[in-house]
Amino acid sequence: MNLGISALQYVNSIKNGDFTVEEFIEKSFERIKEIDDKLHAFLSFNDIALEKAKGIDRQISSNQKVGQCFGMPISVKDNMCVEGTKTTCASKVLENFVSPYTGTAVSRLDAEDAIIIGKTNLDEFAMGLSTEFSAYGPSKNPWNIDYVPGGSSGGSAVSVSANECIASLGSDTGGSIRNPASFCSIVGLKPTYGLVSRFGLVSYANSLDQIGPMTKTVKDSAFLLNIISGVDHNDNTTIDNKNQDYLKNIDAGIAGKKIGIVTEMTNPDGLSTGVLNATNDAIKKFEDLGANCEQVSLGMSKYAVAAYYTITSTEAGSNLARYDNIRYGYEFDSSGFEFNSYISQARSKLGPEVVRRMIVGGFVPSAGHAGKYFLKALKVKSKLITEINHIFKKFDYLISPTVPIQPFKFGEKINDPVSFMLVDFNTVTANLTGIPAISVPFKIEDGLPIGIQIMANHMDEHSLLQAAYALEKTVSLPEVEI
Amino acid sequence: MKKLVNEEEIIQVAKLMKIELADYKVHIKKVQKMLEYFDILDEANIESEDLIVQETDVDKLRDDKHIIYDKKLLKFLKNYQETYVKAPKLS
Numbered sequence: 028m029n030l031g032i033s034a035l036q037y038v039n040s041i042k043n044g045d046f047t048v049e050e051f052i053e054k055s056f057e058r059i060k061e062i063d064d065k066l067h068a069f070l071s072f073n074d075i076a077l078e079k080a081k082g083i084d085r086q087i088s089s090n091q092k093v094g095q096c097f098g099m100p101i102s103v104k105d106n107m108c109v110e111g112t113k114t115t116c117a118s119k120v121l122e123n124f125v126s127p128y129t130g131t132a133v134s135r136l137d138a139e140d141a142i143i144i145g146k147t148n149l150d151e152f153a154m155g156l157s158t159e160f161s162a163y164g165p166s167k168n169p170w171n172i173d174y175v176p177g178g179s180s181g182g183s184a185v186s187v188s189a190n191e192c193i194a195s196l197g198s199d200t201g202g203s204i205r206n207p208a209s210f211c212s213i214v215g216l217k218p219t220y221g222l223v224s225r226f227g228l229v230s231y232a233n234s235l236d237q238i239g240p241m242t243k244t245v246k247d248s249a250f251l252l253n254i255i256s257g258v259d260h261n262d263n264t265t266i267d268n269k270n271q272d273y274l275k276n277i278d279a280g281i282a283g284k285k286i287g288i289v290t291e292m293t294n295p296d297g298l299s300t301g302v303l304n305a306t307n308d309a310i311k312k313f314e315d316l317g318a319n320c321e322q323v324s325l326g327m328s329k330y331a332v333a334a335y336y337t338i339t340s341t342e343a344g345s346n347l348a349r350y351d352n353i354r355y356g357y358e359f360d361s362s363g364f365e366f367n368s369y370i371s372q373a374r375s376k377l378g379p380e381v382v383r384r385m386i387v388g389g390f391v392p393s394a395g396h397a398g399k400y401f402l403k404a405l406k407v408k409s410k411l412i413t414e415i416n417h418i419f420k421k422f423d424y425l426i427s428p429t430v431p432i433q434p435f436k437f438g439e440k441i442n443d444p445v446s447f448m449l450v451d452f453n454t455v456t457a458n459l460t461g462i463p464a465i466s467v468p469f470k471i472e473d474g475l476p477i478g479i480q481i482m483a484n485h486m487d488e489h490s491l492l493q494a495a496y497a498l499e500k501t502v503s504l505p506e507v508e509i
Numbered sequence: 510m511k512k513l514v515n516e517e518e519i520i521q522v523a524k525l526m527k528i529e530l531a532d533y534k535v536h537i538k539k540v541q542k543m544l545e546y547f548d549i550l551d552e553a554n555i556e557s558e559d560l561i562v563q564e565t566d567v568d569k570l571r572d573d574k575h576i577i578y579d580k581k582l583l584k585f586l587k588n589y590q591e592t593y594v595k596a597p598k599l600s
Contacts, residue, residue, distance in 0.1 A: 127585055260571045330553045337547055344526060351527075353596045354586060361588060361597040369597040371529040382528055383536050387543055389522040390514060400547055406555040413561075444539045445546045 028054050030190040031506060034099055034247040037193055041087070041097040048087070048098030052080040052142060055100045059145075059191045062509060067166045068185035070105045071113050072145040079142050094140030095254070100192040101136060104183050105146035106153055107196060107238070108227040109133055116229050117161040118151045119376040120350050122357050130227015131262065132196055132238045132255040139254050144192050148182030151378045153198060153231045154343065155179050156206050156450050159441055160380040168210060169509045170475055174434040177207030183241050184211040189509055194251060195241040200231050201335050202430075202454025204239045205466035209429035209478025212468040212504060214495070215241045216248045219486050220461035221266040223252075224259035232342035235335075235458040245467065245496040249273035252488060266486065273492050281497045282317030284423040286310075291328045292427035292453040299432045301472040306428045309469055309479045312501045313426070323418055323425070327411040328456050332448050334411075335455040337391050337404035344388025347381065350374065383444075408459045415460045419484040424494050427453045429466040429478040453480060463488050465495045468504055476504075514544055 028046055040046060056076075063069055073079075083098040103109060106116045108126035115121045133143065150160040158165040158181035168176040169189040176185045180197030184207030187195050197204040199217035208215025216239045223238045230236060240251035253274060258267045288310060295303055310320050352359055352373030361369050377385070391400035418425065431452055440447045457464035462485055466478040479498060483491035519537055523530045530536065588595035 125585060127580060127582055263565060263570060327553070330550055333547045333549045336543065337550070348526075353588065353594060356587060358587060361595065364597040365600045366597045367527055367600075370527045374527060375529045375531065377528070379535070382523075382530070383539055383543075385526050385528055386519060386522050386536060386540055389526045390518070390540075390544070391547070393522070400544075400550065403550040403553065403555060404547075405560050406558040407550060407553050409561040410553075410555050410558050444542050448543070448546065 030054060030058055031243070032193075033244045034193050034242060034250055035244070037099050038095070038097050048080040048083045048142075049077060052076055052098065052100055052144070055144060055192060062189060063191065065167065065172060066169055066185050066189055066509070067164055068147055068182045068189065068191055069102070069145045070115060070117065070148050070163060070182065073112070073143050076100070076142050076144050083140055094138060096136060096139045096141035098140055098142050099194070100144040101141045102145055102147045102183055102186040102192045102195040103133055103143055104149055104180050104195070104197050106149060106198060106229040107133055108229070109143055109146070112146065114146070114229065115163075116152045117149045117163055118378065118381070119162045120352070120356060120374070124355050128227065131224035131259045133227065135255050136196070136251075147180070147186050147195060150179040150181070151381050152229070152343070152347070153179040153200060153203055154380050154384055156202065156447070157440070158182065159437060160378055162378050165437065168434050168475075169507045170212065170434070170471070174436055174475060175210065177210030177430070177434065179203040180241065181207045184208055184213055184215070187211070187213045187241055187243060188507055194243070194247055196238055196255070197241045198228055198236055198238050199458065200235045200237075200339060201451050201458050204241055205429050205454050205464060205478070205480060206450070208241055208466040209468075210434040210476060212471065212476035212478070212507065213241055213243060214245050214248050214468065214499070215239065215466045216252065217457055217464050218252065218256065218488060219266070219463045220458075221264045222256045222268060222463070222486065222488065224262040224265050226259055226261035230342075230346040232339035233346065234342060235339065237458070245465075245492055245499045246274060246277060248465070249277055249492045268486065271489060273489055277492055277496045279493050280316065281313065281494050284318045284494070285421065286313055286318045286320045287323035287418060287422040287425045288320055289328065289425050289427045290322050290324045291326075297431050297452065298428060301433055302428045302431060302477055305470040305472065305477040306479065309426065309498065312498060316497050316501070323422060325411075325414055325418065325425075325456065327407055327414050330407045331411060331455045331459055332452055334404040334407035335451065335459060336387070336448055337400050338408065340384045340388035341392045341401055342388070343384050347385055350377075411456065412460050415456075415462060423483070423490065425482040427480050429453060429480040433472065433475045433477060457482055461485060463491050465491055467495045467498050469498070469502055471504055514541060
């Protein structure tokens with residue numbers, strides 16, 4: 028049995044009776060048992076997955092209606108609530124927190140008979156881009172375990188890349204789906220802000236957070252987006268997409284489309300040689316497909332990383348205020364403690380990166396400093412939106428490498444916060460402006476993956492997926508050997 | 510290097526954020542480096558820029574109805590007594 032098949036291939040195989048759901052889930056768990064000690068993609072597993080698989084097999088054999096996922100194993104980043112299971116956010120503070128309800132995106136997959144096989148590793152509270160900040164230890168890149176898998180949805184990317192499951196749900200605040208997708212050679216889609224409900228997603232910076240699919244193919248991302256997108260009365264920011272079918276005409280091609288190559292994101296000074304060469308190759312492929320590519324400047328993107336970290340730290344400082352260990356938390360008796368002293372003691376379990384962002388988040392919006400930092404960051408965001416709206420009047424897509432560099436070794440950047448932040452340079456713009464963006468696996472150079480990022484206008488996922496599919500069809504990449 | 514934030518300010522912010530810092534010195538250098546990088550915002554020429562604010566009409570908000578939650582949420586808490594959340598005493 029080939030565990031490396033796509034979601035759509037899986038559905039066809041189940042329909043054809045090539046194997047049962049139970050057999051596939053069993054094999055997936057065997058694969059996890061065999062390799063996850065080495066990769067550490069998962070933080071917890073679903074104990075009733077096999078039971079659910081048997082139930083779906085019974086439905087199939089008795090010709091009952093079965094949801095369109097047909098029991099496919101899907102992993103979920105451990106910052107999304109699934110009722111009755113632990114949701115740790117890779118933090119010691121939430122070590123034993125059990126979700127009392129299931130978030131909307133996961134519920135919608137469950138309603139279509141996906142099997143949530145387990146919860147995946149991340150940087151603590153999704154703050155990071157390598158999983159090195161997980162309180163439970165980092166995940167490893169299946170292409171070379173000495174290198175980071177990207178983050179913060181690193182565990183999700185590893186689980187898909189290493190064929191431990193068919194697909195995963197990640198969350199993306201500044202690149203947390205696209206960065207690990209690029210580093211692990213899978214497809215990662217950050218939808219338009221509001222296209223997928225955030226109900227049940229533990230907030231990091233809720234004006235930018237967005238849930239999206241992480242898959243083996245572009246078609247699989249379209250398939251999952253069909254299921255998880257749309258209005259949800261539990262999230263007032265959600266948008267009605269009129270039940271758009273993102274798979275329809277996905278092979279329409281991009282002949283005649285106008286593509287902007289973002290000058291600031293393809294600057295040779297900021298890219299590694301391998302990434303620069305891959306980007307030039309991708310541009311050539313787009314031109315061969317009949318698209319018109321030309322350089323376009325997005326002036327505000329130069330300030331996007333600073334604006335992004337200012338805004339997200341401020342929102343994180345506010346969002347993390349709820350972790351007082353009174354309503355959520357771990358075993359820590361409050362007897363004998365004064366209120367503030369108890370909360371401070373309880374928060375000593377937060378990891379160093381979360382603490383730093385809370386300090387920055389307390390500092391930049393404070394009286395005397397807000398004008399210098401927070402207000403300017405909001406204005407950069409506004410001007411960036413104006414620039415993007417202007418550019419999309421002329422172009423259909425914007426492209427860049429997803430990440431300016433290839434995966435780096437563990438510990439290589441962890442002590443240099445600026446170098447670390449700049450890894451996000453190409454991805455944060457889509458979050459600050461709310462537009463959709465996708466990372467498509469494009470090349471394996473020196474044994475490590477490189478992804479290409481395509482961005483489109485608000486709510487233009489349909490067209491975005493067509494471009495991504497067109498690019499995907501031009502490349503043939505090796506399977507990961509692990 | 511220009512001192513963007515000093516030890517006293519970090520201690521004060523940490524106190525306001527209710528964070529116990531065992532060793533605040535380990536955070537100072539990194540926080541300073543981050544803030545130093547944020548200085549790039551001064552070059553952005555956005556003084557005259559208006560803020561884009563996302564507005565939602567009140568009639569588009571969901572109805573403010575009381576929905577009875579049928580699960581016993583208190584059982585998820587570590588500290589509770591009868592139907593009350595148990596918290597440390599306020600000074």
